Amino acid sequence: MTQSIAFIGGGNMGFALAAGYLANAEGARITVADPMTDQLARFEALPIEVTTDNRHAIADATTVVLAVKPQILELVARDLAAHLDGQLVISVAAGVPIAALETWLGDSTPIVRCMPNTPAFLGKGMTGLVANSNVTDEARAAADALLRAVGDVEWFTQDSDLDTVTALSGSGPAYFFAMIEAMVDAGVALGMTRESALRLTARTAEGAAAMVLDGEDPGVLRVNVTSPGGTTERALSILQNGDFAQTVGQAVNGARDRSVELKEEFGNG
Ligand SMILES: NC(=O)c1ccc[n+]([C@@H]2O[C@H](COP(=O)([O-])OP(=O)(O)OC[C@H]3O[C@@H](n4cnc5c(N)ncnc54)[C@H](OP(=O)(O)O)[C@@H]3O)[C@@H](O)[C@H]2O)c1
Secondary structure: OOOEEEEEOOOHHHHHHHHHHHHHOOOOEEEEEOOOHHHHHOOOOOOOEEEOOHHHHHOOOOEEEEOOOHHHHHHHHHHHHOOOOOOEEEEOOOOOOHHHHHHHHOOOOOEEEEEOOHHHHHOOEEEEEEEOOOOOHHHHHHHHHHHHOOEEEEEOOOOOHHHHHHHHHHOHHHHHHHHHHHHHHHHHHOOOOHHHHHHHHHHHHHHHHHHHHOOOOHHHHHHHOOOOOOHHHHHHHHHHHOOHHHHHHHHHHHHHHHHHHHHHHHOOO
């Protein structure tokens, strides 16, 4: 079935999803609503209808994507609730649980909540998704195709699983940025140009991730490149002396806890 998708919010994530989906799904009809005509201007080069009227955008949509900031989601959702007619609603808002969305949109609404991450802007995103019990197989496939257009997807069964998704892939790009920054600074301190150090480090991160995604266990890969008495062994023992694995574990737990707190702040319905 040809999808007719309305994006409410044409900011960074709305643009990435709309442009990504358009490039992957032939024949899809896309409308983007945003009160800012500046934001809508960047959709001009694409075959996308734009409007400043959210209700107009959803009028004949089969799927509605809520891509506004979490702080205004309640206002936007409540305003649209009476104008929905069984369409699938997909929320990309961080920290707003399905229970809150059901309260605002009506508990018979099919809802998919998802957590994408910033590499989605380059089509390399990782998105965790959960669906409520109103979501049919067909609607689930539509949500899957939409998020797959900007990267990889993984489905979960519980809303609370998205707190862990947030702590791993949602906030995760920043952990790798921090690692890359630290390695680059070390390379520069050893006399390399920043440009060369950045290229060496980022390509290494990309290659290491590709080897893991190819199916190898990261622990096995690590052992395979760690010759006894060699350079890698020296570096890893220094990381281990700094409690590397424990520190990363604490960081991920901290992010998960903060995700739970944020849900309580603006997501209680
Ligand atoms: N960016 C990310 O990496 C990322 C990752 C995961 C999840 N998300 C989620 O994606 C959502 C959007 O984030 P973003 O980074 O794309 O934010 P953004 O760039 O600020 O985009 C939100 C857009 O919604 C517009 N908007 C405000 N009020 C509206 C209304 N009443 N109706 C329709 N549109 C309205 C905003 O316009 P104004 O500029 O006038 O406010 C803005 O253009 C958030 O809920 C966030 O949690 C983002």
